[in-house]
Amino acid sequence: MNGERGVGDAAATLFPFPEGWYFVASQRSLAKEKLLERQWLGRNIVTWSDDDGSVCVADSVCPHMGSALGPTVGGRVRDGCLVCPFHGFTYDITGNCVATPFAPPPRSLTLNVYDTRVIQGLIFGWWSDTGRPPQWDLPDAPPAEDDWCDLEIRTVRFPGHVQEIAENSVDLAHLRYVHGYNNVQPVGTTTVEGSYLLARFDFTRRRPIAGFIDSVYRISAAAHVYGLGYSFVDVQEHSIGMDLRLWVLATPVDGTLVDLSLASQIREIRRPKRLIVGLGFLPPRWRTRIMNRLVVSAQMQDVQQDVVIWQRRQHRPNPRLSRADGDIGRYRRYCRQFYPQDRASEDG
Ligand code: FES
Ligand SMILES: [Fe+2]
Structure with a gap:
């Protein structure tokens, strides 16, 4: 949908990225695509999950030498880890670099990751412009009764x-x-x-x-x-x-x-x-x-x-x-x- 927001409108007078939990993607779409890239709160992010279904939401910037990590650049998921397309550094679900192709991984090399919650198959990430940790929790998922249809x-x-x-x-x-x-x-x-x-x-x-x-x-x-x-x-x-x-x-x-x-x-x-x-x-x-x-x-x-x-x-x-x-x-x-x-x- 087109339409410019002019001076004096809400985007100009309200800070555009208030603190909170924001939807990233559904687990269903993640299962299909394996590695998702999104523009989210003004950042480029990637999302993937390991074999146990734990989800990682991270900035799409490799801390090694700055490559983007999304599938359109060649990023991929292997054995539950994200592999950077530039030099093959590999990151686990917590964002830690756990392997590189030609040498041991540099110590404390980590992706910038976001706190995540999954509710009813919906993945959320915590956003704070000031870097504060989550200030509140999202509610529990409603009771899982089997007479509710799929989302x-x-x-x-x-x-x-x-x-x-x-x-x-x-x-x-x-x-x-x-x-x-x-x-x-x-x-x-x-x-x-x-x-x-x-x-x-x-x-x-x-x-x-x-x-x-x-x-x-x-x-x-x-x-x-x-x-x-x-x-x-x-x-x-x-x-x-x-x-x-x-x-x-x-x-x-x-x-x-x-x-x-x-x-x-x-x-x-x-x-x-x-x-x-x-x-x-x-x-x-x-x-x-x-x-x-x-x-x-x-x-x-x-x-x-x-x-x-x-x-x-x-x-x-x-x-x-x-x-x-x-x-x-x-x-x-x-x-x-x-x-x-x-x-x-x-x-x-
Ligand atoms: S920039 Fe990602 S491995 Fe080098
Ligand atoms: Fe309405």
Whole structure:
């Protein structure tokens, strides 16, 4: 998607790489590619895993003589280690140089690696511009029950800022105005505990299924936000009786662009409370998988509506709010902790 962000917009006034955990890739894509290279928080990184499934996320810079390490340059994984394309120095999953082709490895030669977490097959890396170690942990994966379908993951890239993306979880007015949800009701107030923010709301939405029959969905959602790169939304749809898990993962790419990934899974719908148009004849497992695809496609349509706004939006540090806006002020105060460099200058 094209679109320049001009002077005075969010990218210009908010530091583009706030501290936090950010999505890198799925284990599924890593299993397929073996060695991944990505632009992530303004760095070039590589990701691979050893035979036990431990994952390494590292800067794509060989500490020997500076070669890039990604597959497009010739980097490869051998016996769970990353081999540099330039002189064949070999790095294990902790980033240590463990072998070279012609001599013992130089002592304490290590890749710059990032702390990682894997949740539900999604790989995250810890980012801090000031080099601080992880300031909080991500939550445990939800219970591994086998009636949840595989994750369906979609990613869209656009000019934007991660703070503004997560802000939409508490911006209830936009749910009505941009997405056309009805009866949007906050459930309790937004709560904040350190890096964790919880916002709950109910709403209804009308959607054509398969493009022709209008259906009304009654939805309760709880957005569990752990920093600006990780939101987990727990959704119950009451008219069919459908449970949905949705991860909303925003990752700064290069200071201007953001990757927004949605990862969705739903629980097997054995006894739908009402007819699921066109899907009723399928076995539950298939029905669930197709339903999950429909749901994530619908979510992506919502995201596309947001992107139109996000990519041209100017950041307003002190917005003039109305009573219908939701807990934007609390959210903005919550966000300050993710800019430790700004806080140091404020404190000083
Ligand atoms: S630059 Fe990587 S082995 Fe020499
Ligand atoms: Fe939205």
